[in-house]
Amino acid sequence: MSTTRVSPWGIRKLTSLRPFLAQAFVPARRNLQYMHRRMRPFAIVAIVGFPLYFYIWHDLFPQVYENLPLRLVGSALFIPMLFAEHWPAPLKKFMPYYWYATVFYSLPFFFTFMLLKNNGSNVWIESALIAAFVMVLLLDWLMLMLNFVIGIGAACLVYLLTTDPVNFNSTYPAHLAIFSFAVAIGVVANYDMDRIRIEQERAMLATAGSIAHELRTPLLAIRAGASGLARYLPSLLETYSIATQGELPVPKIRRVHLQSMDGVISRIEQEALHSNAIIDMLLANARFTGGFSHGEDACSIGESVRSALDRYPFRDGERGRVLTDLATDFTFHGSDMLMTHVLFNLLKNALRGMAPVESALISIRLVTGPRSNQLLFRDTGVGIAQDVVPHIFTRFYTSPAGIDDASIGTGIGLAFCRDVMRAMGGAIDCQSVEGMFTEFTLTFPRAGT
Secondary structure, eight states: OOOOOOOHHHHHHHHHHHHHHHHHTHHHHHHHHHHHHHHHHHHHHHHHHHHHHHHIIIIISOOSOOOHHHHHHHHHHHGGGGGGGGSOHHHHTTHHHHHHHHHHIIIIIHHHHHHHHTTTOHHHHHHHHHHHHHHHHHSOHHHHHHHHHHHHHHHHHHHHHHOSSOOOOTTHHHHHHHHHHHHHHHHHHHHHHHHHHHHHHHHHHHHHHHHHHHHHHHHHHHHHHHHHHHHHHHHHHHHHHHHHHTTOOOOOOOHHHHHHHTTHHHHHHHHHHHHHHHHHHHHHHHHOOSSOTTOOEEEEHHHHHHHHHHHSOOOTTTGGGEEEEOSSOOEEEEOHHHHHHHHHHHHHHHHHHHTTOTTOOEEEEEEEOSSEEEEEEEEOSSOOOTTTGGGTTSTTOOOTTOOTHHHHTOOOHHHHHHHHHHHTTOEEEEEEETTTEEEEEEEEEOTTO
């Protein structure tokens, strides 16, 4: 029995193709995020419109061809969209596929098929142009092109299989040229949306830099004041104690206030350091543009984890909740500084998500494999809602009810993590069960793969 083996070259090509495909479909996922608020109104229009226009084109203004079952299928496909928020958690991850399949059927396929069946009548030419316009509004450039090409192809195939005799109107090429122009304009418009997003990022970076500058000055003053207190406060407290023991006439300080001063200096310095670290992290998140400014280095992931844990400004009791297993260390090609900020983002999000759960822990584990190595970052906090998980790596995505990067209101931290991992040829994925755990898997390519 002969077996087919995939060559190492083929494996490398597939491995390098995955990040490209993932990047290509990022606009589709981002576009779906914006569609969530409009999904129900659009579904209502479709559910009512499909059968309503059967009555219009069949009875009021009769056309050559009408098909009620096809229209009812279109209406039925949109009914689940009315209850999208109530889908069972395991099904919500399939929402993007269902949405795009429904749009595919109801716009390019249906309108092209009806145009062909009606021999290119003016009514259906105008209807098909409106469908193309709606596709431009609903879809990102990649999905727009795929729907246009595959939708028209599928409609033509079904038309050929169900029609005898076939009647291809001589004006169809001209109509196709017009539709192609409309889609091309839509693609350009979507690129213009990308340009607006880039301008958003630039404005955000300028704002972040200005805010960071304004915050660092008072933080520096706080640290300087804390340093002065650390130098003189113990002497003042000792002097007060001597004065009270000698029954000198000094203002009375309550014991609870004296106790609160114990360790207050270290807490002030710790909070100032924590704030400065968060500022550094947010600036790194905003400034990263997908490349390494100082080139790629061979770095130890174990050392990166230790460095991040040593440098992260944990509050009291937080460091003890982080467990590590770094025995299977491995090397990655990238930036140790950027990897530290990736871990900072994950730590910040996890610690915030663990706050309501006293027994929650963080575990960081390293795993090596034949084709890739992985860092598993898991916390047993409140978890992430299933409908939020697909969007957490989308830049500027926010969710009022979500956790992790969504709850801070910026939507850049986890997008930064994704961009850093992709720049190294790797990937970051998330699995979560609400109320149980959240686990991020950072996948690094092995040297030579």
